[in-house]
Amino acid sequence: MKRDLSTEEKIKAAAKKVFMTKGFDGCSVRDIAKEVGSNVALLNYYFRSKEKLFELIFEGAMSDFLQSIIEVFSSDLALKEKTSLLIDKEFDFFMEHPELPMFIIQAIQQNKNESSVAPTFFEPIEKTGIFQQLKEAQAKGEMRQMSLRNITILLMSNVHYPFMSKKLTQQFHGIDEATLQQDLFAHKAHVKEMLINYLFPQNQPA
Amino acid sequence: MKRDLSTEEKIKAAAKKVFMTKGFDGCSVRDIAKEVGSNVALLNYYFRSKEKLFELIFEGAMSDFLQSIIEVFSSDLALKEKTSLLIDKEFDFFMEHPELPMFIIQAIQQNKNESSVAPTFFEPIEKTGIFQQLKEAQAKGEMRQMSLRNITILLMSNVHYPFMSKKLTQQFHGIDEATLQQDLFAHKAHVKEMLINYLFPQNQPA
DNA sequence: ACTCTTTTTAAACAAATGTTTAAATAACTT
DNA sequence: AAGTTATTTAAACATTTGTTTAAAAAGAGT
Known part of the structure; x- marks a missing residue:
């Protein structure tokens, strides 16, 4: 046909x-x-089935998600600038795909993903050398001493959650989509300043 | 019987x-x-039905959730201390009910809640006088000038998300429950320091 | 035009779904 | 102990579920 x-x-x-x-x-x-x-x-x-179709969609979503991160990490910038750029790009990305964070977390929570996310997700990021760069920045005292895992949690919390809680925020504050959109922009600015200041303190002790 | x-x-x-x-x-x-x-x-x-049963459970969950917040807001502390205490209490609460944030957000996202959350949620909080206290703190320059909505988003992001993404974090970093638990404790400490510093800057401009 | 393969459809399938019915069982009242 | 109500059960209900079947329709090759 x-x-x-x-x-x-x-x-x-x-x-x-x-x-x-x-x-x-x-x-x-x-x-x-x-x-x-x-x-x-x-x-x-x-x-072949509803499940197979879902897995395909899921993997596509993860791939899109990953793509936006890899781009930033592969760039030739200092870690501080990469962090700032990452927050910007992630926000822009989720502005256009606000359902994605919820979709991914939900799928993983319910084990709708056959394989672990580690190989398809962790490794491509590691290959950008971002973890090495992070280690060096911490060694040089440019970055706060904290685990990679906690940095990840901190970043993801502030970037993902606002999109996952859109309906809750709207109902809670009784605002419309447009107003929330403005709040999300404001949130991005806050997160950038707050996280950069925290992760890269200007007057590090001793 | x-x-x-x-x-x-x-x-x-x-x-x-x-x-x-x-x-x-x-x-x-x-x-x-x-x-x-x-x-x-x-x-x-x-x-009467599966739906009625769910609504009951949902309202109960919301109530528990609300309870832990009200307690802190009703206390006789300065805003800075309340914020710190809130983060502590919320973390303790979610440590014991880690499924709650996801459950609530998911239910609201899918409109499984008949009535809007505003009356049952917003108003009891407002009655604690916390919003008034916040306004005054901002007027006195003790607190950063930012909207109530953005403060809410900032707080909730850092407190809720880590529990919603438990499986994702575990799979991503290949860690077990116990290790994640430790990370969550570390995260709490980071969030407290980071948020307090950001919301209550010590050297406010002008 | 005819054949062969690919794509699309309607219909059927068994299993699972939320809900209801009516009978059985237990508890309470007197 | 008998009668009454409240609780629990097994069975049936009409839909909906994911999947399969077999036939129809459409395309490509000759």
């Missing part, structure tokens, strides 16, 4: 949309089929 | 456990019945 443009891609796009908004358990394959404007059997014709 | 101790409570406990770990969509009423060690019909006898 080759109807118009790859049906396979259309299904993937629809599945992504539905999975992202409703979650794996929260949607049926018929929901996705309806979004495609087609039949349920077609999904299993192209992808 | 009054078999042993309130069947109703046993069902609620089981439902809480199952809903927390698997989510509303991720579990069936039979999962809950099995956890109780009883029949499905019993759930609908005490609670």
Whole structure:
């Protein structure tokens, strides 16, 4: 057939949309089929099952996610500048894909990911040499002495959470999408200043 | 009958456990019945439906959540001390109920909460006078000039996210539960120092 | 035009879902 | 002990679930 443009891609796009908004358990394959404007059997014709389709979407999401990080880490900047740039880029990225952090964390929490994320996620980042750069910066006293894991938690908390809690924040403060958007911009500025100051203290002791 | 101790409570406990770990969509009423060690019909006898039961659990979770905040805000301390205490208490609370942040945010995201959270959540906090205290602290220059909403986002990000991303962090760094626990303690210390320094700058400009 | 393969569909499948029914069992009242 | 109510159960219910089947439709090759 080759109807118009790859049906396979259309299904993937629809599945992504539905999975992202409703979650794996929260949607049926018929929901996705309806979004495609087609039949349920077609999904299993192209992808073997609902689970396989989800895994594909999940891996794609992780890949997109990873991409935006790698770009920054691969750049030729000092760690302080990389940190600042990372926060900027991540915010820009999540502004366009606000459902992504929730989607990923939820999928991992429910073990919907067959393989561990470590090899597909940790290693590509390590290859950018960012961890080595971090070690050196700490050795030179340019950066606060704290574990890589705690740096990660600190960064991710401030960058991911605001997008995961959009609805909660809106309901809690009774604000609309546009106002929240402004708050997110303000948050980005706060996070940048706060984190940079904390991670790279200007008057380090002794 | 009054078999042993309130069947109703046993069902609620089981439902809480199952809903927390698997989510509303991720579990069936039979999962809950099995956890109780009883029949499905019993759930609908005490609670009208799966949805009603969930709402009850959700409201209970929100209430517990709120309780731990109110306590701190109602205390007779300066804002700086309250902030520090809040972070401590919240961390202690989530150490014992690590699924709670995810559960609440997920429920709100999927509109599983009938009523808006604002009245049940915002107002009790406002009644502690914390917002007024905050305004005054900012007027006196003791606290950084930033919106209540951004303060909220900043605090919640650093306190909630680490518990929501437990599995992700574990997989990413390849660490066990005990190690993560230590990281969370370290994170608490970092957050306290970082946030206090940022929210209450010692050398405020002009 | 005819064949062969690929794509799409409607229908059916068994299993699982939330809920209800009616009967059984236990507890309470007198 | 008998009668009444409250609790618990097994079974059935109508839908919905993910998946499969077999036929129809569309494309490509000759």
